[in-house]
Amino acid sequence: MRTGSACHRSAVFLPIAIACLLSVAAPIVAAQQNNPVSLENRSKKWNYEEIENAPEKACLRPNPFENDPEALLAGGKLYQRECSECHGMKAEGGKRAPSLLREEAQQASPGTLFWILTNGVVRHGMPVWSKLPEPQRWQIVTFLKSFKVPATP
Amino acid sequence: MTRHRPTPVGPLFRSTFEDRLFLPFATPLGGCTHWSGSSSVLRAALFGLLALFASCLFSSQACAQESPYIVTYDHYLEEPGSLDVEYFSTFGTQRGGNDFHAFWAEFEYGVTVWWTTEVYLDGQTTFAESTVFTGARWENRFRPLKHEHFVNPIVYIEYEQTNGADKIIKEVEGHDVESDHADPNADARQEHDHEIEFKLLLSKTFKGWNIALNPLATKNLSPSEPWEFGYAIGASRPLALKASAKRCNFCPENFVAGIEMYGGLGDREHFGLNDTSHYLAPVSAWNLPSGWTIRVSPGFGLNDNSHRFLLRWGVSREFSGFGEILSHFLGGRE
Numbered sequence: 001m002r003t004g005s006a007c008h009r010s011a012v013f014l015p016i017a018i019a020c021l022l023s024v025a026a027p028i029v030a031a032q033q034n035n036p037v038s039l040e041n042r043s044k045k046w047n048y049e050e051i052e053n054a055p056e057k058a059c060l061r062p063n064p065f066e067n068d069p070e071a072l073l074a075g076g077k078l079y080q081r082e083c084s085e086c087h088g089m090k091a092e093g094g095k096r097a098p099s100l101l102r103e104e105a106q107q108a109s110p111g112t113l114f115w116i117l118t119n120g121v122v123r124h125g126m127p128v129w130s131k132l133p134e135p136q137r138w139q140i141v142t143f144l145k146s147f148k149v150p151a152t153p
Numbered sequence: 154m155t156r157h158r159p160t161p162v163g164p165l166f167r168s169t170f171e172d173r174l175f176l177p178f179a180t181p182l183g184g185c186t187h188w189s190g191s192s193s194v195l196r197a198a199l200f201g202l203l204a205l206f207a208s209c210l211f212s213s214q215a216c217a218q219e220s221p222y223i224v225t226y227d228h229y230l231e232e233p234g235s236l237d238v239e240y241f242s243t244f245g246t247q248r249g250g251n252d253f254h255a256f257w258a259e260f261e262y263g264v265t266v267w268w269t270t271e272v273y274l275d276g277q278t279t280f281a282e283s284t285v286f287t288g289a290r291w292e293n294r295f296r297p298l299k300h301e302h303f304v305n306p307i308v309y310i311e312y313e314q315t316n317g318a319d320k321i322i323k324e325v326e327g328h329d330v331e332s333d334h335a336d337p338n339a340d341a342r343q344e345h346d347h348e349i350e351f352k353l354l355l356s357k358t359f360k361g362w363n364i365a366l367n368p369l370a371t372k373n374l375s376p377s378e379p380w381e382f383g384y385a386i387g388a389s390r391p392l393a394l395k396a397s398a399k400r401c402n403f404c405p406e407n408f409v410a411g412i413e414m415y416g417g418l419g420d421r422e423h424f425g426l427n428d429t430s431h432y433l434a435p436v437s438a439w440n441l442p443s444g445w446t447i448r449v450s451p452g453f454g455l456n457d458n459s460h461r462f463l464l465r466w467g468v469s470r471e472f473s474g475f476g477e478i479l480s481h482f483l484g485g486r487e
Binding site: 118127 | 218220227229230232233234263265266267296299300301358360361363391394395396397398399400406442473474
């Protein structure tokens with residue numbers, strides 16, 4: 001036995017589906033429109049202040065995978081999967097997240113980068129990444145610290 | 154004097170566009186093929202999978218690191234701007250009635266880093282009876298704290314508009330028992346419920362293990378109904394904590410296994426374990442590099458008030474950057 005006609009079900013389903021879609025779409029558009037900053041200005045707003053907020057104990061933690069070539073490759077893979085959407089394919093930054101090639105990020109200790117990965121920067125839109133197991137976070141740090149910084153003349 | 158920017162290590166950046174072209178092992182429509190057979194089951198499959206297909210049109214990139222839980226929540230919210238589209242099925246045995254297959258589609262969107270909103274559409278097929286749409290839910294999760302702590306709280310608020318034929322068992326509350334689901338669909342769907350549900354999601358990840366505890370309180374908006382209570386608790390861990398250097402589908406770090414337990418705790422007038430049901434369910438998830446996640450969880454009733462067996466499975470895909478695309482589509486400014 002089948003209860004109700006298909007038309008009746010459609011009549012119920014369609015308004016609910018539209019309402020649900022609107023309930024999702026409205027905050028999306030609102031969030032985007034509340035921040036009408038140009039791409040150029042957005043890239044300038046990052047001040048890397050969270051690096052200063054890392055506790056000293058966290059900053060001093062050594063990277064267990066330092067100079068580990070396997071960790072470097074794995075970190076690159078993880079970076080592409082989890083980080084590149086916001087920080088850019090080449091870590092150059094974007095409208096949602098700062099460049100990781102800048103001096104401020106490159107000179108941060110491995111422990112500091114690990115702490116930021118773990119805790120996120122919630123105020124500026126970076127999620128916490130403690131859902132990645134600790135070794136994977138260190139692998140990402142290994143990758144981030146692998147960029148070659150030419151000596152400043 | 155020119156300041157030189159550091160340069161990235163070359164080969165590690167090379168594979169991105171190749172990755173984007175990587176085809177998942179099954180497309181949304183491809184996933185329908187093994188559903189063909191009965192029209193009611195096909196309708197159930199279409200219910201979720203059409204939504205998946207529609208969402209695929211909007212996005213090109215995906216990432217995945219999902220928990221294996223079906224009922225329990227950890228403290229991780231959706232990444233801002235990402236849309237997670239999920240389809241879940243629950244097959245349940247029923248004493249005193251016909252077995253059933255309940256299903257729901259889930260659209261989870263990260264509005265901000267501290268707010269995730271989610272819409273559910275539910276339905277079920279009771280074998281030898283009918284397939285019915287059973288309601289919708291709107292769920293919101295809020296992260297109140299900036300940093301990680303020893304225990305991380307998330308505030309969960311949900312509004313449900315369901316009918317009495319709802320059998321997805323997304324949570325167990327109050328005096329929910331197996332016999333509630335024995336009524337024929339034709340009768341059960343005449344009952345309409347409007348409920349608001351609050352949960353406190355407490356979670357901690359330590360040495361790869363995630364431990365989560367979710368106490369819940371539900372109020373049917375009918376004035377005569379009391380507050381009802383329930384719980385869910387879970388623990389899970391990836392099979393490997395280190396990532397391998399190569400992109401691979403079967404690497405152990407792509408698999409997460411665990412267990413969850415959930416049940417009712419009575420209501421405000423009769424708090425406790427009397428006339429409540431409880432379940433224990435091993436859970437597992439397979440996070441594919443292409444962005445798909447597959448979950449499987451066989452659940453077992455722990456007392457006579459519980460369904461003997463619940464087999465749950467789900468498939469989901471995360472689409473990052475969905476918010477920007479939709480905003481552009483709807484006329485928002487870049």
